[in-house]
Amino acid sequence: MRNYLIFIQSILLGLFLAFGAHAQTIKNPGILVHAADDEATTLDPAQVEAGEGGETVILQVYDRLLEFGPSGPELIPGLATTVPTLDNGMISADGMTYTFKIREGAVFHDGTDLTAEDVKFSWDRIVEMDLPEGQAGVISDIVAETSVIDDYTFQVTLAERSASFLNSTVVSMAASIVSKDAVMANGGVVEGEPNEYMAQNAVGSGPYKLKAWNRGENILLDINENYWGEKAKLAARIEIGAEPDVRVLGLRAGNYDTIETDPSFVADIEGADGVTLHTGGLLLEPIHVGFNLNIPEGSLPKEDTIPTDFFHDPRIRQAFNYAFDYEAFLYGPLAGFGEFNPHYLPIGIFGHDANAPVYGAQDKAKAEALFREAGYWDKGFSVSVITEESNLFADAALVLKDSIEGLSPKFRINVLAVAEAVFDEAHAQNPVEYAMWVKNADPFADPHPYMSAYQHPDGEWGEVHGFANGYRNPEKIAELIDGASTELDVVKRAAMYSELQTLLFDDPMWLITAQEGVTMAYRSWVKGFEMNPLWPRPSLRFSYLDK
């Protein structure tokens, strides 16, 4: 017995001596440790979903023809040596043909040279594979034909004129350039089937090489010494799936250099020693509450008392928009980091009209009046809102619950915070079997994708959710959106979007809770910090950073 005690004592003493007192110097020198939220599901540009963990890696490991610069939406050359414009003649006068001069001397990680052939192959590959989970549409919706002019010249012909081709297609992670040799040597291209090799390995030309992917643990990136541009200064390690609290604790302890942050963390990070909080600017992913105007009969949860055409009435949609406690959401969960922005053109995007009318503040009287007018004030209603659990979306749903239930005791909102997969499945149904949900938009650099995806009556969501059933004048809205997308005159285009915003104020299809502010926490020893919300999460290019 005594032996045990002595043993334990000596162990504790040993521990203390060995690790009790070590100085607070830069931890993990030579390597950037980033704590991420999600595991990557795939590293294949042809398979990766927008906004998914794999994009974080693809951004660092692969190159694209053009990139977004360190801050803001301006484009800088990537593998293409110049950004095509009408002026330099690389965009044809009709706006249909784009020419890219490919950088000479770029080399893939496997040692092979990068040529225009690889570029064409990469673009064609994603269209040919056309994986349901991937983003083939980013290219196939807009590109009619790709061609190799010579070893270092690549040309694209569009299907129709587009104001957003460069800053939504060319820079997309889906348009990353992969090594043709590597793909052909490992499974080739098969329609409708993922390429397992590419999903788990990365043969790109970017500043980083994939060293190891320990699932559920970390992804290790090595510096690509043969990079054509400025070499990365630090190797990188992405810690996967760190819960918010672990991320915060790790950052405070100096074990992590950068962490994926959302505004709800700020209170936990502010004032911590050796930690810098980068704020300012806004993310381009408005958090929205969706209304379903296309509810299949008998599909709603049994607590719901609303009729299926509940949201066809614009007054009810307006009433929800008036009832929401924007301040509670912005100053509560978002900790003040963000903007009131209740319409679907985010601040910072071309076409956003600061003078357009917005909801922005809770107005219970107007909400009550509209509910009375629509005939639900005395009747009351109960409706379920589906969301992913334990994140800002759940908070937004709870604020919605508190706002609506605070209006009248006859109103009930049931928050169904479900697993991500359940949410995704519910969300992917057509028609969706829930009346409301909370989610955010995907970021774009151009107003058109927002408008077509989220407002157009025949757009991606408009079709699924039956927007045509609810708009006071769906034709007018469709016409405006379509017109703006092909309008190359900047002033005219801006006016069209401004008009749209006014129309959509009177006839809202979403409840935009807020536009989330940029918050990014990193150890103060990290040098050269740059972030751009247009880069995939966490909006960092590790190669810029040093410590």
Place this chain on the structure above:
Amino acid sequence: MDQDGTSNSNSFSNRLIASVEDLKVYFHSKKGLLHSVDGVSFDIVDGEIMGLVGETGCGKSVTARSFMQLVQTPPGVIAGGKIRFKSKKTGNQIVDLLSLTENQIRELRGERIAMIFQDPGKALNPGLTIRAQIAEVFQEHRENDVFEKAKLSHVLKGFIGVVLKKYMRQETNLFIRLLLFFPPIRSYKKKLDKAIDKLVTEALAETQIPNPEKVMERYPHELSGGMKQRVMIAQAIACNPDLLIADEPTTALDVIVQARILDLIKELQKRHKTSVLYISHDLSLVRKICDRVAVMFAGKIVETGNSDDIFKNPKHPYTKGLIRASFMTHERGKLEEIDGINAT
């Protein structure tokens, strides 16, 4: 070693091996202090079989356990009295068993005073072989003999001796065990084991156990009740003690086995000239083997005397009742007992 000087030494005559004087043992229980043994005095004459009789719960077992300081304290309290004991093999020193230190009493236990328990099924460790259990006695008290028998006396001094002694006293730790694994200590250890085997076999043989080498390797649950009690006896007399305390050694056994065990105890007692304190609730049994008897009732001795005298001429009413009660069982037992003996 006699703790108290002159006053009592007079009363301890040379004839005696042990003497209990005004022993008081109490127990704390939920319902108050229980006077389990309340002023008991009796002597055990050297070489005799002394009987201690009384019904279950009257305090006889507690008295017996007091000899070895085996009464659990708490809840027990030794409230007073002395148990004086003459240790023949160490120059007839007279000691008070109750006031010995833990180490002192340990030297006596198993060596000078041994005990046979009521239920051999419970008193043998179910997890150890018979060999291991008997060997312990030799390992503890006969270290020199074992070394001599193994012809290893020469290694006793020095490092190897220390290791082997630790092994004998079962004070091994991981380090010692590791050492024992390597030659030459390993071979010494084997020799020691062999010597112990021999001693154990001899002890078992003495209790007329057939095939002691095989029995030795068995576990208690593989043996019959009678065999187990023989093992207990072998273990008790292994060191040839001065005083053997037999606490109802036959109660848990059936009648035929009872008789054999009784005979065995008596025979061994004669051969080794051991004194025996024989505890029983059965007066007729006691009469058969005991020279003298003390009758105990409710924590007190009510009558002491020659066993035949007490049986023929009981003075205390309790004794009378006890005799009447045991007479019937005795008669029944006797018939079966005779049959049993004839049959073998």
Place this chain on the structure above:
Amino acid sequence: MQIKDYIIRRLMILPFLILGTSIIVFALTRIGGSPIGIYLSHEMNPAEVQEMKERFHLDKPVPIQYFYWIKGVFQGDLGWSGVASAPVVDVFPKKFAATMELAIAAGIVAVSLGIAMGTFAGARRNKLSDHIIRVVSVSGASMPLFWFSILLLIVFWVWLGWFPIGRSDPNLFEAIAHPTGFYTIDAVIAGNFAAFKDAIWHLVMPAVALGYGATAIIARMMRSSLIEELQEDYVDAAKAKGLAENVVLKKHARRNALVPTVTVIGLTFGFLLQGTVVAEIIFRWPGLGRWMAAAVLRGDQATIMTYVMFTSILFLIVNLVVDVIYANLDRRVELGD
């Protein structure tokens, strides 16, 4: 009954138990609806969803799906884990080794500490040390692991910085080969002391957190069975032989008190295994538990199925082993049903 017969009988029942478990678990996973969600994104259209369903046979009736699953199991295909972005079989061995390493470490902590504490307390019944150990052990069994782990994390990782979280320093981890998957053993094989120290270092916090509850359970059982044994006649008989207190305690009483404790140790294994889920989440241990937790939250049913099945098989085998050990240790009982 002979031990051999008993084992054979139990081994014969084992496949049926496993089959039963698989049916129950599979049925349950399908009650909640199709597991397609993990493979979908909100941007897919119905045709694409249908395509995904076909890829994973989820367009078939449930019994057929079960058949596909069983068929897959026999072919060494446990499905595609949406959480790990890889086939379950590819990821499983690594995670399994990590979890086992943690569970075994915690088990070693629990068994050695539990037996020591239980013996210590039992031998000093109703003394101060006994009371302290009793309080510790009762509180251990009631302590929410998630809470205790958080406290450890705060104190030893954030405040004191003594112990790291995660499983290893990735650089050291990458530096050695991993033939067994047990990082400590791999480090020994590689003869890399730094890696070995690193492995032990990372194990300390989760193993202690996880082991605490089990320690409590074992200590409690050990204490009560030791007290029981100390009241047996053979203990008095051993004392009557003149043996030292320590020998009586260790060789006689403790040995027998260990017998019922062994069964509890078997149960403790289940306790440890399920505790890994919480401990691995909090300490970022890249094992099965953490994977399972992620799978649970994201509806990754291939992983859930595999994990539950595997855990229960492991649990059954451990229990069988424990029974056999128990039978070998305890001379008083014969094996029965």
Place this chain on the structure above:
Amino acid sequence: MALVDQKKIIENEPIYDSAFKVRLTRNLEILSNVLANPTTVIGLIIVILMISMALFAPIITEPNTPDPYQMPRDWKAARSAPFTPGHILGTTNRGGDVFYGVVWGARTSLKLSLLVVSLTLVVGVIIGSIAGIAGGKIDEVLMRIVDVFLSIPELIFALAIAAILGPSFTNIILALVVVFWVKYARIMRAQVIRIKQREYVDAAKIMGASNLQIYLKDILPNSFSPVMVQATLDMGNIVLVGATLSFIGLSEAGIAEWGVLVSEGQAGISAGRWWASTFPGLMVFLWALAFNLVGDGLRDVFDPRTETKR
């Protein structure tokens, strides 16, 4: 020696006397034995405090409308320290009042444990009784099913089920019921088989009692003590497992439940906001501790093995 005699009388109590009076006196004695253990009494006091807190929750704090089991959220007062006016134990990240969560969490826990224990007890006792009384093939089949359920560690099983059913408090209850009934079935079956063989059951049979009568009058009451011990222990365990499931993220959003609160509050600890997870965590601990202490006390009394020798 009067005490010894009394002990003998208790031991020799005629076992076929099934009269109510004997049972009552025995119960009273059991009660006094239970209360003799100070740790049990401490446990009992905590249990009573916890349950009163749960029962009087609407009086202690004003219930949130319309759903009192939802935390009242004052978003703008999020992350207030303890002793802020109106928030004696501070607030959570969502501005939920921690004191409200602690109090109503007790009610949630009581609801959870009572529902699960009573449901599992009924299911388990019925199945165990059927297996024990019927014997033969029915017994064999039922026990194999029980074996299958027992072969999956309970938290993992509950986790899997709760995950599949989707995150909600009701689903946690369901999952725990599916997992916890087995123990009762096992205990009950063993008891029934043991008691079936006792003399008084034979005696009752000879007296012409029907099987149901025997079951209700003799077997059921006499087999209840181990079931009750298990139920008491489970009252604590279930809250522990339930809180763990909530912690992992399987409960409803915004509900007043201790595990949810700990999980919500853990990130704040490093920033010095210890209160949001410490108090609810402490409550889970105390709740489990109290029921464990009482359960242990009961087991000590009911289980003759731990009765100490003189």
